[in-house]
Amino acid sequence: xxxxxxxxxxLSNLLDEFTAFLRADxxxxxxxxxxxxxxxxxxxxxxxxxNGNNDLDKSNRIISEDDLTSYYNYLVNENRPAKSxxxxxxxxxxxxxxxxxxxLITDNYAKGIxxxxxxxxxxxxxxxxTDLTEGEKNDIDDFLVFLNQ
Numbered sequence: 001x002x003x004x005x006x007x008x009x010x011l012s013n014l015l016d017e018f019t020a021f022l023r024a025d026x027x028x029x030x031x032x033x034x035x036x037x038x039x040x041x042x043x044x045x046x047x048x049x050x051n052g053n054n055d056l057d058k059s060n061r062i063i064s065e066d067d068l069t070s071y072y073n074y075l076v077n078e079n080r081p082a083k084s085x086x087x088x089x090x091x092x093x094x095x096x097x098x099x100x101x102x103x104l105i106t107d108n109y110a111k112g113i114x115x116x117x118x119x120x121x122x123x124x125x126x127x128x129x130t131d132l133t134e135g136e137k138n139d140i141d142d143f144l145v146f147l148n149q
Contacts, residue, residue, distance in 0.1 A: 011044050011047065011048060011063075012044075014044075014099075014104070015040065015041060015044055017102075018037075018040060018095060018098055019037060021098055022036060022037060035087060035091060036091045036094055036095065038091075039087065039088045039091030039092065040091055040092065040095045042088070043071055043088070043092060043095075046071055046074065047063065047067060047071075051067075051070065051071070051074065063099070063105065064109075065107070065109040065112075068092065068109045068110060068113065069109075069113070072085070072089070072113055075088065082115075082116035082117070085115075085116055086115040086116055086117070089110060089113055089115060092110040093108060093110040093111055095110075096108040096109060096110045096111070
């Protein structure tokens with residue numbers, strides 16, 4: 001039997017520990033705790049289903065920045081509403097803060113992913129400040145409409 005990589009962790013155990021941590025947090029409403037758990041469970045289930053960019057065992061792994069970016073892209077490609085994606089990002093930011101505070105990761109990757117409304121502003125400013133063809137402007141307009149759904 002090979003020793004476990006010291007930089008990996010069991011995702012199921014991690015979810016149980018995060019659940020206990022949330023239950024002890026009196027600063028969060030019951031609804032916020034339920035939403036955080038639901039969103040983090042969905043992310044972990046997505047990882048355990050073999051998604052993400054990690055070659056390790058599905059239950060013992062390191063959650064990478066690429067995993068989070070892939071999950072975000074998955075949510076966008078599934079045409080999830082912007083509010084739903086933003087809530088999941090908020091939940092994952094909280095979860096990664098927990099992981100960071102317990103030495104499981106070295107950076108909160110989720111803080112580097114902007115909410116959809118922030119992305120809209122970036123694209124709108126880009127379209128205004130850049131000399132684009134009419135077709136490119138239409139493509140950006142279509143994309144902005146899609147993100148606003």
